Amino acid sequence: MATVNENYFNLQGSFLFANIARKVEEFQKAHPDADIIRLGIGDVTLPLVPAVIDALHKAVDEMGNAKTFRGYGPEQGYEFLRKAVVEKDYAPLGITIALDEVFISDGAKSDVGNIQELFAEDNIVAITDPVYPVYLDSNVMGGRTGKAIDGIFEKVVYLPTTAENNFSPDFPKERVDIVYLCCPNNPTGTVLSRARLKEWVDWCKQNDAILMFDSAYEAFISSEDTVHSIYEIEGAREVAIEFRSFSKTAGFTGTRCAYTIVPKEVTARTKDGERKQLNPMWNRRQCTKFNGVPYIIQRAAEAVYTEDGYKQTRENIAYYKENARIIREGLESIGLTVFGGVDAPYIWLKAPAGMTSWDLFDLLLEKVHIVSTPGSGFGPSGEGYLRLTAFGSRENTLRAIERIKTLSFK
DSSP, rough: OOOOGGGGGOTTTHHHHHHHHHHHHHHHHHHHTOOOEEEOOOOOOSSSOOHHHHHHHHHHHHHSSSOOOSSSTTTTTTTTHHHIIIIIIGGGGOOOGGGEEEEEEHHHHHHHHHHGGGTTTTEEEEESSOOOOOHHHHHTTTTSOOEETTTETOOEEEEEGGGGTTTTTOOOSOOOEEEESSOOOTTTTTOOOOHHHHHHHHHHHHHHHHHEEEETGGOOOOSSSSSSSSSTTTGGTEEEEEEESSSSHSTTTTOEEEEEOOOTEEEEEEOOOOEEHHHHHHHHHHHOOOOOHHHHHHHHHHHHTTTTHHHHHHHHHHHHHHHHHHHHHHEEEEEOOEEESSSEEOOOOEOOOOOOOHHHHHHHHHHHHOOOEEEEOOGGTTEEEOOOOOOOEEEEEEEHHHHHHHOOOO
């Protein structure tokens, strides 16, 4: 008789978005004429840029010609895209990355979720709190978290990341084998300083821990006192795996393309104490379970690195960053406390005294017809906050802020 993976019954995260969808649907049914503005989902709204569209068309034409048709591609990604990643994303930062350390995938979410397969079930995982749900949920599925008691998983080490510690979590006080950091952070929109990241790399080396570094939003960075890649930090190649994405950088949320860097120096131990490289293990995992990103999509991603592609995608990023500024400054102008919105497309709004995350969510939905994301859905330390995104249209962003300004939070 087949038995199920009972770890799935411990999952909590889907409740957040299911509850949001239910509340919005119920409100829309009760108020069919309501003009709802959605600032909750982290999805882009601008179309793919002309350079990317041109590359897609050319690649589609190639697939229609027997001489240029391509079937199965390399599971690690075509060399033309991996080479572009190495030469355009890392070389300008003074970082040397080998082609066989680059793995092209269909999304950073997939890679962040799948990377946990390389590790034994008894590894202790530390996550920042609040946190992007996939870090936690993929480890719940893998059996590393134990059960949730009042929303807190018994085997997970939570690293509170709040205004009280300037969104820079303290080091774990107990043994930890794997640490997840997201910089710029989703959901708080904040960054860790270069000095603090150096301390994290050193801590991981001293404690024989692996650092999972999610830099999906690095293209939004404006601050100088942080890094665009963890490999800017000395020693990071020995402990860190980095995840990057074209989703927000180039609007590929529906096109699907990303990559992960697994340096050959990164190792973990067997139960007998033998060191094993993670690079060949990840390569084997991808070759076994993944057939690679479609050729036409990889050609589209390659176009992001052309002169026109870079210019056009950066214009889109600037558009979203201006939306973030409008939201951030608009909320501050009425006395609200906000974080983020400078180095990331997310604004982390602190709920007024006496209000929970869901209280503020309900207020915005019911009074001014704006959808947001309650911070409590990202973890215990997210309670009392709300996430807003800058991925809407300029018109809706401006309209949303004017609506919020009509509210009384006293």
